Amino acid sequence: MLSLVFSDGQRPRLDSLVSLAGRTRGPVPFALSHIPGEEENWVELLASGLTFDCSGLAPDAPAAMPGKGALLGLHEIPPGEAIALEPSPHLAEGRGLLPVVRALVGLGSQIGELPGFQAAFWQPAQCWMAAKYFRGIAAEWLAGGAFPGLGLVSLQRERDGAMISVGLDYLIDQEIYFAANRRLEPASAARIAVRLIHSLVASGPLKSASEFVGPEGEVLLVEPIHLGRRLKVSLMRT
Numbered sequence: 304m305l306s307l308v309f310s311d312g313q314r315p316r317l318d319s320l321v322s323l324a325g326r327t328r329g330p331v332p333f334a335l336s337h338i339p340g341e342e343e344n345w346v347e348l349l350a351s352g353l354t355f356d357c358s359g360l361a362p363d364a365p366a367a368m369p370g371k372g373a374l375l376g377l378h379e380i381p382p383g384e385a386i387a388l389e390p391s392p393h394l395a396e397g398r399g400l401l402p403v404v405r406a407l408v409g410l411g412s413q414i415g416e417l418p419g420f421q422a423a424f425w426q427p428a429q430c431w432m433a434a435k436y437f438r439g440i441a442a443e444w445l446a447g448g449a450f451p452g453l454g455l456v457s458l459q460r461e462r463d464g465a466m467i468s469v470g471l472d473y474l475i476d477q478e479i480y481f482a483a484n485r486r487l488e489p490a491s492a493a494r495i496a497v498r499l500i501h502s503l504v505a506s507g508p509l510k511s512a513s514e515f516v517g518p519e520g521e522v523l524l525v526e527p528i529h530l531g532r533r534l535k536v537s538l539m540r541t
Contacts, residue, residue, distance in 0.1 A: 304387070304388065304389040304390070304398070304407070304425075304426045304427065305387070305388045305389065305407055305408070305411045305423060305424070305425055305426070306366060306368075306369045306385045306386070306387050306388075306423065306424040306426070307385065307386050307387075307388070307411055307414055307415055307420060307422075307423055308368070308369075308381060308383040308384065308385050308420075308421045308422045308423070308424065309383050309384055309385075309386070309417075309419040309420055309421060310383050310384075310419040310421055311382065311383055311384055312384075312419075313383075313384075313417075313418055313419025314359065314360065314361040314365060314384045314385075314386055314419075315360060315361065315386065315414065315417050316360055316361045316362065317338070317346060317360055319417055320335060320346065320348070320357070320360070320414070321335060323413055323414065323416075323417070324348075330409045330412060330413065330441070330442065330445040330446075331350045331351060331405070331406050331409025331410055331413065331445065332350065333348050333349060333350035333410055333413070334348070334349045334350075335347070335348060335349075336348065336349035336354055337354075344358055344359065344360065344363035344364060345357060345358040345359075345360075346360065347391060348388075348410060350406045350409065350410055351402065351405070351406040351409075353390070353391075353394060353402070353403055353406050354390075354391040354393075354394070355388055355389065355390055355391060355406070355407060355410060356388070356389055356390075356391050356392075357386060357387070357388050357410075357414075358386065358387050359384075359385055359386035359387050360386060365384040365385050365386065366385045366386050366387035367385065367387070368383075368384075368385050369385065369424040369426070369431070371429075372424065372428075372429035372430050372431050372457070373428070373429060373430045373431065373457040373458075373459070373469075374431050375430060375431065375432045375433065375436050375453060375454060375457075376432060376433030376435065376436035377422060377431055377432070377433045380422075380431060381421040381422050383419075383421050383422075385424075386414070388407060388410055388411055388414075389407075390403055390407065399427075399473045399474050401474070401504065404455070404474070405444070405445065408441050408444065408445070408451075408455070409441065409445055411423060411437070411441070412437065412438050412441035412442065412445070415434060415437060415438055416438070420434045421433075421434055422434055422437070423437040425454065425455055425470065427455070427469075427470040427472075427473035427474075428454070428455055428456050428457040428469050428470025428473075429457060429469055429470070430454060430455075430456075430457040430469075430470065432454050436454070437454065440453075440454045449497075449501045450500060450501045450504045450505070452496065452497035452498075452500035452501055452504075453493075453497060455470060455474075456468050456469065456470040456471045456474075456500050457469045457470060458492075458493055458496055460489070463483050464483030465480065465481060465482050465483050466480070466481040466489070466492055466493075466496070467479070467480045467481070467533070468480075468496060468500065471500060471503070471504075472532070474504055475503055475504065475507055475508045476508055476532070477503070477508050477509065477527070477531065477532060477533065477534050478532070478533050478534070479496060479499055479500070479503075479525070479533070479534045479536055480528070480533045480534060480535050480536065481495075481496070481535075481536050482535065482537075484538065486538055487538050491519070491521075492536075494517070494518050494519070495517045495518065495521065495523065495536065496536075497518075498515075498517060498518045499515060499523075499525065499534075499536065502515065503534075508531070509525060509527055509534055510527065510531070511526075511527070512524060512525065512526035512527070513525055513526075514539070521538060521539075522538075522539040523536055523537065523538060523539060524536075524537045524539050525537075
């Protein structure tokens, strides 16, 4: 779910995680709760009362390298070797809950302090983030700031000029959708999307049409469509 890419030959080893876990400070303190036998290439981490599996540690084989996706702070996908973090199997039904996602991002940001960290890939949003960008949005969110709506969610332009979010459905079972509209520039739509994502993640799925106020005072109509799986965003007035 969260892949961390390190320069070739610099993937962390088990002892690196042991050292990190031994720190007295950190955005999300964690411990190693289970270390399987030598033939298994993963460890279990405990953070905020939740467990996560970490695989791909050196010197064993790396985790699968993610594929294409949106790029934030990057011009191209960096070469390297990946490790992977994901909720343990017993958290499968709640993996999209905010406390689980927060703990996972907190773990990733701490492991991303190790030497050689190049980029993070958040699978639900199909989004690549440069190391500095990922650590920055994680630190701001974990310190009480806004949900990282560009990073844990990405925005995709469709052929007809419409824009749809990717990855929001992992959190609330809905994606936001902007139909092609000459009145709304792409940059403005992106700013509105980030504001809406923050509100929706906090309040949960939208069941009926509602009005929202955008970052520049725009009045927006947001209404469920496609059996509630999408939220259509329309500009009512500025």
